[in-house]
Amino acid sequence: MAAKYADVIIDISHEKVDRPFQYKIPQELSDAVCAGVRVHVPFGRGNRDQTGYVVELSDQPDYPEEKMKSITSVDDLGITAQSIQIRTAYWMKRQYGATMIAALKTVLPVKQKLKQLERKKVTGCMPAAELLALAERCEGKHQPAKARVLRALAEEELLPYELIRQKLNVSPATLQALQRQGCLRIETESLYRNPVKPVLEKEQRVALSDTQQHIIDDVLQDYRAGCAGTYLLHGVTGSGKTEVYLGVIEQMIAMGKQAIVLIPEIALTYQTLLRFYKRFGDRVSVMNSTLSMGERYDQIRRAEDGEIDVIIGPRSALFTPFPNLGVIVVDEEHEGSYKSESMPKYHARETAVYIASMQHAAVILGSATPSMEAYYRAGKGEYKLYEMLDRHGNSTLPDVYTIDLREELKQGNRSVFSRKLRELMEQRLAAGEQTILFLNRRGYAGFISCRACGHVMKCPHCDVSLSEHRGGMLICHYCGYEERRPAKCPECGSGYLMGFKAGTEQIEEALHREFPDARVLRMDADTTRKKESYEQILSAFADEQADILVGTQMIVKGHDFPNVTLVGVLAADLSLNRNDYRAGERTFQLLTQAAGRAGRGDKKGEVVIQTYQPEHYSIVHAAKQDYGAFYEEEITYRDLMSYPPVSHMLAVLITSSDQDEGRKLCEEMTDIVNKRCVEDRGTNDTVQDTVQVIGPAEAAISRINDLYRHVFYVKHADYQRLVGIKDILELFCKEKELRNLTVQYDFDPMNTY
Ligand code: ADP
Ligand code: ZN
Ligand code: ZN
Helix, strand or coil: CCCCCCEECCCCCCCCCCEEEEEEHHHCCCCCCCCCEEEEECCCCCCEEEEEEEEEEEEEEEEHHHHHHCCCCCCCCCHHHHHHHHHHHHHHHHHHCHHHHHHHHHHCCCCCCCCCEEEEEECCCCCCHHHHHHHHHHCCCCHHHHHHHHHHHHCCCCCEHHHHCCCCCCCHHHHHHHHHCCCEEEEEEEECCCCCCCCCCCCCCCCCCCHHHHHHHHHHHHHCCCCEEEEEEEEEECCCHHHHHHHHHHHHHCCCCCCECCCCCHHHHHHHHHHHHHHHHHEEEEEECCCCCCHHHHHHHHHHHCCCCCEEEEEHHHCCCCCCCCEEEEECCHHHHHHHCCCCCCCCCHHEEEEEEEHHEEEEECCCCCHHHHHHHHHCCCCCEEEEECCCCCCCCCCEEEHHHHHHCCCCCCCCCHHHHHHHHHHHHHHEEEEEEEEECCCCCEEEEEECCCCCEEEECCCCCEEECCEEEEEECCCCEEEEEECCCCCCCCEEEEEEHHHHHHHHHHHHHCCCCCCCEEEEECCCCCCHHHHHHHHHHHHHCCEEEECCCCHHCCCCCCEEEEEECCCCCHHHHCCCCCCHHHHHHHHHHHCCCCCCCCCEEEEEEEEECCCCCCHHHHHCCCHHHHHHHHHHHHCCCCCCCEEEEEEEEEECCCCCHHHHHHHHHHHHHHHHHHHHCCCEEEEEEEEEEEEEEEEEEEEECCCCCCCEEECCCCCCHHHHHHHHHHHHHHHCCCEEEEEECCCCCCCCC
């Protein structure tokens, strides 16, 4: 039976688009009305004729049918790119929680006035640490505007002038003053930049392997049969996944279809782009954060007008309005950057699947270490799984040594380099081969552990480590538990209880001290302030201008270094002890990728993993490069603790200028959920059916920019049940007309708050 009612959004440029209006679907239009079509409707008191877009159909009226108006007619445009964007926005609003305006702004290109032929930008001229120190001094001198700019620049190397003026509300005079002080540079760029430089070289085509050919054929066969699905390509780096993407896209283009290729910004290197340019020439465009809004808008118009067939870019490239989308590729699908950090907090992988389903397009996910989500769905048959587990060429997997740092200390070695690592580094220096030292600096601050026995201070009620706060308190950010920081290790009594603090700079210093002849390059947020310097450092290392490269997770992506035969992971635990349910997964991914950098040429590689927890399953399985074993253990843990992907989790984050108001709202909202769940609980409910509420608690970073943060979590096996709870909370907040308080929803969060 056809649906009887349609939700229509009237005018997408209007500020009040937030809610759709429900209309009756007349019998004679019932075939023509579907989500996304443009319709004419009577609107307002005078029943003026208005155009609108149908965003949803239903069989239930939201209010008495007598009062409901009917759709007048349907525009015969078919499903246009714009109607798909509007449906996507509406879906994101529902699925992730946001206003319709925020969702539309995420999806639709922002039109900018054409006069923007020049562009001003502001670049920081000091290392981040100095900018922060200066910011603190400014705060002391009651110069908050200066402090805001300095803090922003410490986080982001380069900021648009307009953003600083408007968002940070800083005057031109203040910026001038900071420029005179030598803290920053204001620059004007006037030329319009075409993101694609012409490529003259022709591509050397390779003969596809049977596996590659089979995958391409399979995907296209499904597509032609009208049942395109989602495909997960599990293949180590270098196994030939990109060749598969290229092959599918090539045939899509031959059928008059277009392709979106998502690549995390950090992996969007020139080498990667080059392969697409060589294959598809100027029918390819790229979207990245260095493009201005105007340039982005231009790329989108080119896509709409059929001037390009392929767009490559990070998350936001997903919303490119191609008229005949054939495939969306999500490379490195496990990357955290695919999740938006502002509302709506959508995940590009899930959104890609939704967008593709509207257009019967295929989705190809690729990863060497698939996300728990993707592998879980593949296991349930929702995605088709292809494994490509051999590397191309003759490179073999490296030998891995796991070193117990507790033993090192016992043996009197206080250096950041274990004896094994030092020995292997010396061999490399003698042989003229290269070493990468990897410091996983995420999760740097906070947790404390015992240097003697490796014991980590944990919450007695949750399986997370406690975070160290000022004043010597250890706090659990899941349940609010707190205790005083002990002077001695509760496990072994040693006084060596401390936070692990070894930044890349300290490692570099240690290298100069202990290996005075080695040539060292360092790569982290400080040394890569400028966009090009990231590429410059990597190229210099690839050209063998240095023996050792020290860096954060940035260095595990992108370039190939055939002369690197040794990779050292200095402290594998650093990412494990983040108080976060994804810590094990992230650690496994980082270690596997770091290890994958050793021995890419014809020389065999070696990997040293230094850790205080050599028995931890993430480390054990990463050392063996055994994804399957890791997955089994991790999924058991997620299942046991009702964490995603087995269950689902909604984080509700409340920010407020007044601490008490924020805490109060957080408590009230938690109460509502608790009450609803008690009311709704049936007698036959199993554990699976119960809604679990965790919190309220202060967020891990309890104050940012003078805003207090409170948080609670809701867990349930059914995602839609959480959407329902979100809807109730949204309604509650709307009725309260909150002032100075914002509420954010985050489904299946990538990090806990
Ligand atoms: P991935 O995307 O999985 O990292 P790539 O597609 O980039 O893998 O392939 C890695 C390297 O192997 C590339 O240099 C690529 O040209 C080469 N390669 C891939 N497939 C083949 C093949 N069938 N025959 C020869 N070389 C190949
Ligand atoms: Zn101890
Ligand atoms: Zn706890």
